[in-house]
Structure formats: structure tokens, C-alpha cells
Amino acid sequence: LIGTAGHVDHGKSTLIQRLTGRDPDRWEEEKRRGLTIDLGFAWTTLGDIEASFVDVPGHERYLKNMLAGIEAIDVALFVVAADEGWMPQSEEHLAVLDLLGVDRGVVAVTKTDLVEEDLVELVAVETTEKLAGSSLDGAMVLPVSATTGRGMDELVNELADLASGVSPRDLGRPRLWVDRSFSAAGAGTVVTGSLLDGELAVDDPVIVYPQGLNARIRGIQSHEQPVERVGPGRRVALNLARLDRTEISRGDMVGLPGQWESSHRFLVSLQPARYVEELPSRGAYQLHMGSSAHGVTIVGSKGARALLQAERPIPMAVGDRFILRDTGRKLVVAGGRVLDPSPGATREALATSVDPDQPPDRIAATLLRIRGSDTLQRLAAHSGGGRPGDAIRAGRVAIDPARFDVLRTRAEKLVRQHHRRHPLRVGVPLATLASRLGLDQEAAEAVVESS
Structure with a gap:
């Protein structure tokens, strides 16, 4: 996934169109004003890699839309216009990339056909200085022109090189943050987004978070091609059954049942x-x-x-x-x-x-140590699929060993106190003991059996 960044009217969309042959601006108002307002999407082949592009608006008024599309990117295509140089939104967009840890990228100094070569060199030097100390420190700065074709081959080669080093993370826990939702004639509800952390397939049951709505994947498209299964790191459109268009919108997340909280x-x-x-x-x-x-x-x-x-x-x-x-x-x-x-x-x-x-299993173990006990499902959801290796398991609950020792000591003390107060009774009801320990009955039974 390659995402643009940079100040308004610095030529991001024009550059994407030159690279892919597709105009990322979707709305009539965008085409009329020559200004990107919302997220745009395109794709092309870089060497032997099929790359998705996310084009973001550069105007400060539409920063919220920019932030809705930028987090999932693997490679940044940072754009600075030679006729204006570094501008306020250049700085803010760089800050966003830096805070998100995007450290693979290339800078295109655009519109070089509009200015003298001395100014192109000055903007390139200034841009290199501005990148210093950020996640894109040391990124290649290339003078280009989408109009004349200057530097486009070099830009394609650099993007291909950067993309070749990307291995999309697959945790077996797919999620798709929805950036568009609409109704398609004869299909019903369709949502689009960048797929992360796992693969989805046709007929998979899914949940819309945070509402908890149930749906099923009726069909999948990626780059306008129908597929039965799709992996992470791609732009994806999902046709969802059992879901009305009004029930899902930008900002919702689609994932598999039981995997997210x-x-x-x-x-x-x-x-x-x-x-x-x-x-x-x-x-x-x-x-x-x-x-x-x-x-x-x-x-x-x-x-x-x-x-x-x-x-x-x-x-x-x-x-x-x-x-x-x-x-x-x-x-x-x-x-x-x-x-x-x-x-x-x-x-x-x-x-x-x-x-x-840390790896998910270590994260799950750390969370369990902090919490003392929790359900295995919640620990997996919070850790990215981890399972605490040294946990004591009681049904669906995991208990940290140190916490388990404390619970066992408390349980023994509670039982002794009960016997002193009620010597003629058989023992403490399990439900009562569980309530006093703050556990469910399965976990309380595991504590009792260990004592």
C-alpha cells in the first residue's frame, strides 16, 4: 500500500494518474475545483508487484479525510512542488507519517517544468533538511514532472524497490477499516478499505465493530477483479449480506467473530x-x-x-x-x-x-500479569492473537501463576473462617467462594482443586 502526502495543490493526484493511468479523484466537485477533497484510490504494477495507491487530500480543511486513509500505508510518496517549496501542510503531513512510524518512502519534487533548475535544486535541498530527524530521514528526493515525464522512470524504480521490501503482517486476525460504504445495484451493501493482519474469503461470517452486527461476505473484489480470497496489504471491496447500507459507514471495522473487542x-x-x-x-x-x-x-x-x-x-x-x-x-x-x-x-x-x-504470546502474558486473571478470548483479542504460555487455565479463564497462589491462600483462609463460624455445615458453597474471590465458578473450582 502506497500513500501520498503533502501540501494542497502540489500535484499528488496528477502524479498518481501519471503513475497508474487512473484518476484518483472520484467526485465531480474534485474534478471541477482541481482539488482533492476525499480519499482517492488507484493501482498499478511496479515490476512484479501489484501496488495499491491511496491518494489523500492536502488541504488543512480535509485533514480528517487524510487521516482516515493514511494509517494503513506501507510506503509514503511525499510530494513537494518545486514552484512553492515546503509549506505548512508539508510539515503537518510529515508529522503524521513520523508519528505513525512510516519509515519507507520517497519524495517527489513535482512541477519541475514550471521553474528554473536552480530553484528545483534549492527545493530538493530544503526538503532533505526538513526530513532530518523524522521517520523519512534519508529518503530519496527525486525531481519529477508529471507533464514532461521527467524523473518518472526513476520514481517508479524507487517505489518498486521500496515495495519489494514490504511483507504485510498476517496474524490470522483480519480487519478492514471502512472508508467507503454504498449500495450497488443487484449486490446490496458494499464497503471498501485496506485489509490488514489477515485474509478474508467469500462466505466468511464477519462482525461489524463496534456495533457487533453480524454479516456474511457475499463477494470480494480487489483492484476491480473478483476474488474468492484476499490477503493483507491490499485495497479490498466487500459485498456484505445481511447488512443494510445504513448500518455501516466510515470509521467502522469489519473483522472475524470473537477476534476483536x-x-x-x-x-x-x-x-x-x-x-x-x-x-x-x-x-x-x-x-x-x-x-x-x-x-x-x-x-x-x-x-x-x-x-x-x-x-x-x-x-x-x-x-x-x-x-x-x-x-x-x-x-x-x-x-x-x-x-x-x-x-x-x-x-x-x-x-x-x-x-x-513483543510477540503476541508475550504481550498476552504481560497483560495477564497486570490483570491477574482474564478470559483467553479477551487476552487474544487485546494481544493480537496471543496465548499466555505459563498461565493456569480454568475453562475459558486464564490466571497468572502469582495471582493463582494469592487466590489459593485467600480461598483456604475463607474456608477455615467458614468452618469456625459454621462447624456443622458441610463447607462453603462454590458459588459463594467464587463471588468472594471475584472469579467465575470454573476458575474458583480450579483454585479449590489445587489446595
Whole structure:
């Protein structure tokens, strides 16, 4: 997946059209005004790689639309016009890529046919300096012209080289953040998005998150070709049965049943944008994750960690990236990653640490150590499919060994107290013991059997 970035009217869509032969601007207003308003899509073959392109709007007014499409990209095509040079949205778009950790990219200095060569060289040097310290530090800067064809072969070769090093992550837990939904004649509800983390197939049952709506995949298309099965790292259209067009929209997520859980309070790492010195905790913020946007409040913070409270639940897992935007200043101010989708009390949560770059099994084990006990399904959903290897399992519940020892000691104490108070009774009812321990009956039975 290759995504554009850069200031308004710097030639992103024109460049995509030259590269792919397809106009990414879909709306009549976009064509009339010569201005990208919403996300555009195209595709082509780079060497032996079929590449999807996501074209984003550059105007600050449509930054929300830009953020809805940029998170899933593997390679950035950053565009700076030779006749204007580095501009405010160039800086903000670079900050977004930097906060999302997009470190594969190329810079195209466009419109070189409109200016003298000295100015082209000056813009290229300035752009290289602006990239310093960002995730795109060291990216190749290529002077190009979509009009004359200058540098286009070099740009195609660089994009092909960057794309060849991409291996889409497959966790067996597919998700598709919806960026378009519509009704097609004779087909019904269709949604489009960039498929991540696993494959989907025709007839798969799916869930629309966070609503929890059931649907079935009636048909799949990728790059306008029908397919029976599609893997991660591609633009995909899903024809969904059992679902009305009005029940799903941009910002919803399609995934497999039982694999995802939604949360409205979560622990994150926070990194201020390159141009932000301090992040006020009392600001009005909007969180952008996948194609969704949510009002959030910073409940508490400690160092680089913060607890966020969202207006509505968001399907998420440890390691998911997001962008934080100040709605008052209409400016991207920070980004980060989810550390715990379901943390405990504020003070204790801010004192915990989860490494989002660990393998899923290790993440699941860390979450279990923090929580003490949890269901295996929830641990898998929050860790990206992990299973805690050293956990003590009681039916559908996993218990951390240290927590299990504490529970066993408490259970023995509760039983002794019960016998002293009621010497003629047979014992403590299992339901009562489970309630006193804060466990379900299966887990309580496992504690009793171990004592």
C-alpha cells in the first residue's frame, strides 16, 4: 500500500494518474475545483508487484479525510512542488507519517517544468533538511514532472524497490477499516478499505465493530477483479449480506467473530508532534485510529504514558497506532500506540508497562500479569492473537501463576473462617467462594482443586 502526502495543490493526484493511468479523484466537485477533497484510490504494477495507491487530500480543511486513509500505508510518496517549496501542510503531513512510524518512502519534487533548475535544486535541498530527524530521514528526493515525464522512470524504480521490501503482517486476525460504504445495484451493501493482519474469503461470517452486527461476505473484489480470497496489504471491496447500507459507514471495522473487542478507556504511549513542545491534558482532542475519528479526553498521564477516555468504544489491540488532533487549533499534536485496551485504576495503570513490539504470546502474558486473571478470548483479542504460555487455565479463564497462589491462600483462609463460624455445615458453597474471590465458578473450582 502506497500513500501520498503533502501540501494542497502540489500535484499528488496528477502524479498518481501519471503513475497508474487512473484518476484518483472520484467526485465531480474534485474534478471541477482541481482539488482533492476525499480519499482517492488507484493501482498499478511496479515490476512484479501489484501496488495499491491511496491518494489523500492536502488541504488543512480535509485533514480528517487524510487521516482516515493514511494509517494503513506501507510506503509514503511525499510530494513537494518545486514552484512553492515546503509549506505548512508539508510539515503537518510529515508529522503524521513520523508519528505513525512510516519509515519507507520517497519524495517527489513535482512541477519541475514550471521553474528554473536552480530553484528545483534549492527545493530538493530544503526538503532533505526538513526530513532530518523524522521517520523519512534519508529518503530519496527525486525531481519529477508529471507533464514532461521527467524523473518518472526513476520514481517508479524507487517505489518498486521500496515495495519489494514490504511483507504485510498476517496474524490470522483480519480487519478492514471502512472508508467507503454504498449500495450497488443487484449486490446490496458494499464497503471498501485496506485489509490488514489477515485474509478474508467469500462466505466468511464477519462482525461489524463496534456495533457487533453480524454479516456474511457475499463477494470480494480487489483492484476491480473478483476474488474468492484476499490477503493483507491490499485495497479490498466487500459485498456484505445481511447488512443494510445504513448500518455501516466510515470509521467502522469489519473483522472475524470473537477476534476483536472494543474499549472506550485505554492506556497509551504518547509522542508529541515534531513542532509541539508540550501537550496540555485539558485540551479538546480527537483520536484518529484506522478510518475512525473519536472525541477523547486525557484522564491521566505520567511521563510518556496516558489514559484516554473515548466518546464511544473502539476496536483495538496492543500496538495499534493513532493520531491525536487538537480540535481547537485544528492541528495534529501527537501520536502514539495502545499499551493496554482495558487498564485498571488510573494510578496503577499509569505505573504499568507493556512493550507493544513483543510477540503476541508475550504481550498476552504481560497483560495477564497486570490483570491477574482474564478470559483467553479477551487476552487474544487485546494481544493480537496471543496465548499466555505459563498461565493456569480454568475453562475459558486464564490466571497468572502469582495471582493463582494469592487466590489459593485467600480461598483456604475463607474456608477455615467458614468452618469456625459454621462447624456443622458441610463447607462453603462454590458459588459463594467464587463471588468472594471475584472469579467465575470454573476458575474458583480450579483454585479449590489445587489446595
